[in-house]
Amino acid sequence: MGSIRFDKVNKVFGTGKAGLNALEDIDLEIGEKEFVAIVGPSGCGKTTCLRIVAGFERPTSGAVSVNGKPVGSPGPDRAVVFQHFALFPWKSVRENIDLGLRNKRLAKAKRDALIADALKLMNLESHADAFPHQLSGGMQQRVAIARAYVLDPEVLLMDEPFGALDAQTRVTMQEELVRLTRVNPRTVLFITHSVEEAVYLADRVAVMTRRPGRIKEMIDVKTIRNAERWNTIQRIEDVMDLESFIHLRTHIWKSLREEKPEDRH
Amino acid sequence: MIGRRRTAIGFATLAILILLWFALTTWTGIVSAGRFPRPADFWFSLVQITTRGYAGGELFTHALHSLVLVVVGFSVAVTTGVPLGLWMGWNRRAEAAVNPVFLIIRPIPPLACIPLAILWLGLGDAAKIMVIWFAAFVPSVINSFSGVRTIERPIIEAARMLGTPPWRFVAEILVPAAAPMIFTGLRLSLQAAWTTLVAAELVGALVGLGLVLNMAQQDIYPGMILVGMLAVGVLGFATTWLLGGVERRALAWNMAAER
Amino acid sequence: MIDQPLKLRETIAYGLIGLGLFLGIWTLLSVSGWIPRQFLPAPLDVITRFVALLTTPFAGATLPQHLLSSFQRYLCGMLLAAIVGIPLGLLMGRFRLLDDILSPIFEGLRFIAPIAWVPFAALWFGTGIGGPVMIIFAGAFPPCLINSYRGARFVDPHLVEASQMLGTGHLRAIVEVLLPASVPSIVAGLRVAAGLGWQSLVGAELIVAASGVGFMMVQAQANVSTPTVMAGMIAIGIAGMLIDVLLRHGEAMIRRRRGL
DSSP: OOOEEEEEEEEEESSGGGOEEEEEEEEEEEOTTOEEEEEOSTTSSHHHHHHHHHTSSOOSEEEEEETTEEOOSOOTTEEEEOTTOOOOTTSOHHHHHHHHHHHTTOOHHHHHHHHHHHHHHTTOGGGTTOOGGGSOHHHHHHHHHHHHHTTOOSEEEEESTTTTSOHHHHHHHHHHHHHHHHHSOOEEEEEESOHHHHHHHOSEEEEEOSSSBOEEEEEEOHHHHHHHTGGGOOOHHHHTTSHHHHHHHHHHHHHHHTTSGGGOO | OHHHHHHHHHHHHHHHHHHHHHIIIIISOSSOTTTSOOHHHHHHHHHHHHHTOBTTBOHHHHHHHHHHHHHHHHHHHHHHHHHHHHHHHHOHHHHHHHHHHHHHHTTSOGGGGHHHHHHHHTTSHHHHHHHHHHHHHHHHHHHHHHHHHTSOHHHHHHHHHTTOOHHHHIIIIIHHHHHHHHHHHHHHHHHHHHHHHHHHHHHSOSSSHHHHHHHHHHTTOHHHHHHHHHHHHHHHHHHHHHHHHHHHHHTHHHHHHHO | OTTOOOOHHHHHHHHHHHHHHHHHHHHHHHHTTSSOTTTSOOHHHHHHHHHHHTTSOBTTBOHHHHHHHHHHHHHHHHHHHHHHHHHHHHHHHHOHHHHHHHHHHHHHHTTSOGGGGHHHHHHHHTTSTHHHHHHHHHHHHHHHHHHHHHHHHTSOHHHHHHHHHTTOOHHHHIIIIIHHHHHHHHHHHHHHHHHHHHHHHHHHHHHSOSSSHHHHHHHHHHTTOHHHHHHHHHHHHHHHHHHHHHHHHHHHHHHHHHTO
């Protein structure tokens, strides 16, 4: 459940001369419950990849499928966590989380139970009836994650979800996401600018070239992570201190660096 | 603290203005009573219209009638205009179809419709409501349209991602998101409604504050003109204040956020 | 559906459909006699009448002559509103005390529709030019005032500090710093004022005028000459639109020169 497959996907925005070649020949397979991060220079099309899986964009050619079936319109089976939260300001935290469940036509008792679990999971219990503007960025994003998770989606799509948060909150959220995916694993496609974040969170990291985006490299983190037993270490900063981590990170940095115009020969 | 100083100055200014009023009219006669009423004239007119009546009725009758016309016209305009604006905002085809007609109608000032309305419907209430409707309709459409167009894309995408069915989408996402601009349109519509009502009643009416103003002008009765103007102002203020209350309640989430 | 703009072809097609439906139903209602033609002239009748009015006088003058009278009053009223409103707004924005004194007065007057001043205008000016000018002033003055007030009040504090540091005297500061800094806001206000002023003009002419487009329409209404009434409405609409388009261009030009 929840495998993703990109099959020779191309995406062009606009037509003719003014056309923007965003993605070129993307071939990518993400296995069940696998956490894959995509990193790449600005404008390389990594967000476009996510949006195609989400159903907000259609590929110009090629196909994207989830569980073997081609991707259709947006829906709760491919839940999205947006960079700027996209919470509904006129709904309370509880109501924000409830909407997706109501759309699924679940009975009230069931919905209340699921919401209670989600609030507990994301440490939002004391803020259940607050409104988004009363919450900090980190808390808002927790609500957004809760809103997505509560739908039990096959695929979780996260579009630079911690990009709008300050550095400290970001670290906290990264630790929480790791905890969450351990307790409740599922397929995750995670877009980020931050190499450290990608290496810390993901099983595999895809490096994209600059526009038109192609997948330059796939780096396997999971093997190294398991071998070096990162999960026994509590704090992010200690993990990031490990040689294995630094090695991976530097490798990806170098790969990305080559994508900057001034460094290409 | 600034608020208190401002209120104090406000009261002081009011007092000075009233003194000035007395000074220029009653005490020195620089402004003749035929041009602008003396405080006593004003008071006399006020008493007259509230007790014995003027232009065919008491102040309450005229005021109520005008108020009812405004409320009815405004309500019809809003219940037709807001949905149309929302629809045009959401549906590009609807926008393309309605736009040309709208562009033709829009530059025509509502007041310019008064002669036509009178021609069609006479001097009664129907003509007034028609013109008020037209005046209040346009701002509601435009602002509701804007309200939809300025919704941030992620909000719409999040709602779609959550699998929101169409009717729920309109009721729980589209309307609340567009609500701030919808209310801006409502405020403008209310303003337009009052302006049009007064103008329509001035041109021709059988009852209402505009009629009072008209008669008072023909009778060369400045005191009554002032009474009429103040009545219009007070009612305008009251209705605006009520609408503001509704807005504050409905947009509690937004107001707080803008703090 | 929102994020897919229509192709030009589609926009035109739907536009034509909408327009066609509107004109079609109108013509049908009129020509079939379902609504008496006297009350609802067909679109063609209106256009014909409009063209006729360009040369044939009605209610004392041809349409262009009426428009000219209207325009003269309009310009007088607008100039007055601008000449009084803009400097006053700047001063209120600059001097807090003035703001505190005058603002409550304007706030109170806000709820009295400009048109409600017509009886006094009639009393003081009869059907002379003063009447409409006063009403136009009542309509156009608030936006002029408010926008120049906002421009001055919310001018970038750094500019003010810079001018103070350079030892600029009060008058020069107002003329050479505050005024230019407020120009974008003032011009935006003028555009709003122009629209409101035009509306006020029409309203005033319905009641206290002996010439002008509004007067022409009232006469036509009394004579049950519906095509003339409608022709008048079209003329007013076109004129209003032209004024707005002109000012929009002016505003855009100024914004471009300022690099906004």
